[in-house]
Amino acid sequence: MGGGRKRGRTQRRHFKQGRENVWKYGNKEARPDDPAANVESNPTWQPFATQNSNFDEYYKEQNIVPEDEWEEFICTLRKPLPAAFRINSSGQFCKDIMLQLENDFLKSLKAEVNDEYEMEAIRPLPWYPGNLAWHLNFSRMQLRKNQTLERFHEFLKQENEVGNITRQEAVSMVPPLFLDVLPEHHILDMCAAPGSKTFQLLEMIHESTEPGLLPNGLVIANDADVQRCNLLIHQTKRMSTANLVVTNHEAQHFPTCYSMKDHKEISKGEEVSKSYLQFDRVLCDVPCSGDGTLRKAPDIWRKWNAGMGNGLHRLQVEIAMRGVALLKVGGRMVYSTCSMNPVENEAVVAEVLRRSGGSIKLLDVSDELPGLIRRPGLITWKIKDRGIWLACYKDVPKYRRSVILPSMFPSGQSHDEILITDGIQEHAGIPGSNSVEGKVDSQIISQPENLLQPQDMCENLEKVAVSTGTASDESKLEENSSGSVSAKKLDGDIREEISGFPLENCMRIVPxxxxSGAFFIAVFEKLTPLQAIPTNPARHSTESRPHSANINRNLNNECKEEMDITNNVQDENINIASLATSDVDTMVNQSTGISINDKVSVCSEDNELQKPGVSNGEDNGPTDTKEVKSKSQSHGKWRGIDPVVFFKNQTIINSIRSFYGISESFPLDGHLVTRNSDSNHVKRIYYISKSVQDILQLNIQIGERLKITSVGLKIFERQKSNDSSTPCSFRLSSEGLPLLLPYTSKQIICAPLRDFQQLLQQRTVKFVDCIDACFREKASNLMPGCCVIVLNEGNEITNDIVVDASTIAIICWKGKTNLGILLSPSDGQELLERVALRFGIQIRTSPKADEIAEIDMDETKD
Structure with a gap:
């Protein structure tokens, strides 16, 4: 459900773009593992380079893996990535698909194993709950080229298209599992495209939901690129959910949604009614350099350089901090990347902990997902800039200090920063602070929230003396009060910083x-609202002041926003417009130094190049009160995006309820939305859950600050019929049928298995050709128009229609002489195969099986 005049054309053009890296030679395309491509037929063809000396030097220096594992590590990176997929746990045919995998494909593909490290062709991932995720001993290219695997490949494509499975890299499935999602949670996916993780989150909130019911939670899936939002919508559409909102904002500037009653009502003594959008769970899978995806995107080998990670560090910190601000106290946030670079991983985590001032905690989740092999995060690393290794911020040339930031280093501070402690100034300006020449305990430097008490000062001064050489050399390593090593002395003049944060609680998955691929995950829990750090000019050195000042300004803006809500501010001069335009969204990224548009990252799931910070043209500046009030909901705020309008035409709603016999217990009022303000020309009506309804109402109150590109579940579509006797102008939608089916009592009949199979195979069946006489009579007696056919597992018709999780039903069109299914050919074929497998019947071939039914109606074009 999207808006915009060129939505269809843009979306089609986007989907046509190839996702795989190929070498192009004139009019030919050749892939490295394509047997048809050889030197004789194409003398200019060369395989992908799977080595990069800069890559080797960088990660050997960072000690990503022990030296004795390096060869195994690099050899694995040079092999194609095995395919993987996940079964939709909330899907109707979840158990059927699992049985098919275990009883059919496990046995039939056994002879195809050709990897010395793999014992099975396909196997469930041991760490994924319920055996719902599967690993294949074949790359995507092998699946396409191997004739023996053709049937299995067709199975994967078909089930993925209808939403029964999702083809996704195995390590990409890990971050949502650590969110510990419950059905009532409000979840924000900050950088959601292409949508595999979003789909996974939706599965989790729907998993235990009964037919006809909706969970209390919701997922807001956001992405900065409008074209990638189209891809996200296409991916999540297969889920058929009323609990999803897709938005298009830069993640670091995701809007604040906050409203309260007008001050005139407050002055009358009424209780303040406040509504503030915060989230129980936040998934922060940020744009990254993507070198963890080398096995499926080998073109990264030739492009890789250390500057890719350095250029994204600042953006990643800003996105993560915005996620922390939007997280509820007691909530959980997962930060993840598909990069191995500590500058994008541990350095970002340390900076988020540092800025949060004790408001969040880095969780140790080593006891969760016990089958998952993971390694602890690093506590020390170095920076490489333009071929030069930098051990601490002091080593950074002055002309590069707008690009190489203190937060990239383990200590997170510049060498001459002054710390203010309870009115006592302790200078960290000793040369090489937190290094061999001079060190202040990392409890001070890395964790400013734990300010020193006077009784602790002597102990820390002793540690400084040790590191500067004024104390005895008995100990080369010092530990702070949290038990973390803060610095160590190396041979010669080489310095090495060590973070004082428990970064070993992070996890790094290596291939x-x-x-598998490589991934990095950190799990946070929010303990208290963010606390502002007092701005003191003496705290910042001249050379680092622009960066430090910007940190405090941004953090204080986030804190101000939370403190206003937490402290229940009741200011009579506050109005909805001023609340809607909080300081957070007026932030200007003045410290970037380089254009965000120049930063390109590789998506962790589909290898498509993404510009993580592409401006969407939105104006997040202050909004005049009169302008907000004069903004009509029907006109919409965002250019190219149709407004979300609540559908309130009671005449149409009553006709729909009456024609299909929809029970009064199924709420329609307030739950129907469209993208057209003219109810007489609405083509599609969407259904939203109660949780999404609250979000939309809040968004309207505050002046449509959320740029919504898709919302709701398509449930009704306007129909054009040659038969003017059709009493209802809207037909049911296949996506919304599972939700509506338990509440429908009219235009619904049961069909025996033989007639149901005939309908799926032939797509259009004349009444005289119906096999069962009772079904023929019931079908011909239906009113003209849309109807529902429910499969009766036996061959006898029953008047009692019982709907449960196993019920199979399809939407049909009842014409004058025939019955035709309103289902796409691919969906119809997949359902036919599911029915055949469930009931052990053989599919009869039919010349009409692949044709679109010719029924006596003109379907509305989407």
Whole structure:
């Protein structure tokens, strides 16, 4: 459900773009593992380079893996990535698909194993709950080229298209599992495209939901690129959910949604009614350099350089901090990347902990997902800039300090920063602070929230003396009060910083541990609202002042926003417009130094190049009160995006309820939305859950600050029929049928298995050709128009229609002489195969099986 005049054309053009890296030679395309491509037929063809000396040097220096594992690590990176997929746990045919995998494909593909490290062709991932995720011993290219695997490949494509499975990299499935999602949670996916993780989150909130019911939670899936939002919508559409909102904002500037009653009502003594959008769970899968995806995107080998991670560090910190601000106290946030670079991983985590001032905690989740092989995060690393290794911020040339930031280093601070402690100034300006020449305990430097008490000062001064050489050299390593090593002395003049944060609680997944890609995950819990850090000019050195000042300004803006809500501010001069335009969204990224548009990242799931910070043209500046009040909901705020309008035409609603016999217990009022303000020309009506309804109402109150590109579940579509006797102008939608089916009592009949199979195969069946006489009579007696056919597992018709999780039903069109299904050919074929497998019947071939039914109606074009 999207808006915009060129939505269809843009979306089609976007989907046509190839996702795989190929070498192009004139009019030919050749892939490295294509047997048809050889030197004789194409003398200019060369395989992908799977090595990069800069890559080797960088990660050897960072000690990503022990030296004795390096060869195994690098050899694994040079092999194609095995395919993987996940079964939709909330899907109707979840158990059927699992049985098919275990009883059919496991046995039939056994002879195809050709990897010395793999014992099985396909197997469930041991760490994924319920055996719902599967690993294949074949790359995507092998699946396409191997004739023996053709049937299995067709199975994967078909089930993926209808939403029964999702083809996704195995390690990409990990972050949502650590969110510990419950059905009532409000979840924000900050950088959601292409949507595999979003789909996974939706599965989790729907997993235990009964037919006809909706969970209390919701997922807001956001992405900065409008074209990638189209891809996200296409991916999540297969889920058929009323609990999803897709938005198009830069993640670091995701709007604040906050409203309260007018001050005139407050002055009358009424209780303040406040509504503030915060989230129980936040998934922060940020744009990254993507070198963890080398096995499926080998073109990264030739492009890789250390500057890719350095250029994204600032953006990643800003996105993560915005996620922390939007997280509820007691909530959980997962930060993840598909990069191995500590500058994009541990350095970002340390900076988020540092800025949060004790408001969040880095969780140790080593006891969760016990089958998952993971390694602890690093506590020390170095920065490489333009071929030069930098051990601490002091080593950074002055002309590069707008690009190489203090937060990239383990200590997170510049060498001459002054710390203010309870009115006592302790200078960290000793040369090489937190290094061999001079060190202040990392409890001070890395964790400013834990300010020193006077009784602790002597102990820390002793540690400084040790590191500067004024104390005895008995100990080369010092530990702070949290038990973390803060610095160590190396041979010669080499310095090495060590973070004082428990970064070992992070996890890094490396390829050779379980034949996968690489990934990094950190799990946070929010303990208290963010606390502002007082701005003191003496705290910042001249050379680092622009960066430090910007940090405090941004953090204080986030804190101000939370403190206003937490402290229940009741200011009579506050109005909805001023609340709607909080300081957070007027932030200007003045410290970037380089254009965000120049930063390109590789998506962790589909290898498509993404510009993570592409401006969407939105104006997040202050909004005049009169302008907000004069903004009509029907006109919409965002250019190119149709407004979301509540559908309130009671005449149409009553006709729909009456024609289909929809029970009064199924709420329609307030739950129907469209993208057209003219109810007489509405083509599609969407259904939203109660949780989404609250979000939309709040968004309207505050002046449509959320740029919504898709919302709701398509449930009704306007129909054009040659038969003017059709009493209802809207037909049911296949996507919304599972939700509406338990509440429908009219235009619904049961069909025996033989007639149901005939309908799926022939798509259009004349009444005289119906096999069962009772079904023929009931079908011909239906009113002209849309109807529902429910499969009766036996061959006898029953008047009692019982709907449960196993019920199979399809939407049909009842014409004058025939019955035709309103289902796409691919969906119809997949359902036919599911029915055949469930009931052990053989599919009869039919010349009409692949044709679109010619029925006596003109379907409305989407």
């Amino acid at each position: 050779h541990d379980q034949n």
